[in-house]
Amino acid sequence: MSTDWKTDLRQRGYRLTPQRQLVLEAVDTLEHATPDDILCEVRRTASGVNISTVYRTLELLEELGLVSHAHLGHGAPTYHLADRHHHIHLVCRDCTNVIEADVDMVADFTEKLRGAFGFETDMKHFAIFGRCADCTAKAAEAGPDRAAGSKG
Template identity: 35%
Template sequence: MDMEMKEQRGTRDLDSLLHDRGLRNTPQRQLIYRIVASSPQHLSAVDVQRQLEDTMPGISLPTVYATLDLFAEMGIVRKMALAEGPVLYDTGQRHPHAHMVCRQCGRIFDLDILPVDDADIAAAANQGFQVDSGDLVLHGLCADCQAREHDTASKTTAPEQRTAA
């Protein structure tokens, strides 16, 4: 399915979901959803607002937050709050997935495994906890940062140059 067809289907789905709640599918809502859905990276509300500036100048940050929170409540956008940094949003369109966070550059990558499984939910239930949602976030170094560290380390530990006697 090409990107245009996915976008059209996403807009129709958004339209019917909003209609079921008695809400209108405004151009602002459509564009905010399209920005989050088409981004390869997870976005903050500020990131979304920056992308909106060219198309819809003057849209307020509180409007962006309210729209993203509405989408999260509707289940069409996932809200990801990490220990540090802003709340990030992701459509999770491919399927529920886990995340990897680089401790050096801060980028977030999708990991195509389930964030929680039935065994995790059962273990929580055995502790008297009812799970509403779950996220798995792995922290470490991304491939780019590992390569930079390796390059830096190899430059500082270069073999001694030998001179002929």
């Protein structure tokens, strides 16, 4: 992972301002974080930063290819460093844990979409919802209704 954000930004004609650095550090530390999560982390160092600064900074950093976002549920998008975006997100509906899986795992699926529909997929925004191994095991212990996915 490259954390030479100063060089990355300079090559694109921008400076690494204190706010940009704090947002990048928060995204790096938190991995999959909403803008509100990022704001809380940034405010640990710079209490004067507001949510609009975080949103503007994230928008710019995404345009520059330094961060990427995914929709992992009904709430706000989550952000992570773009050099980590070659994965899909597996989201557990029970515990909300997010597992990163290599995008190659869905290569056959994306090839079928391309062949059947000429559709080019954007996997960096892709999330698959289901139940993680731990929650599946807990549900199996709880009985057949729970194991089948009933929230009961």
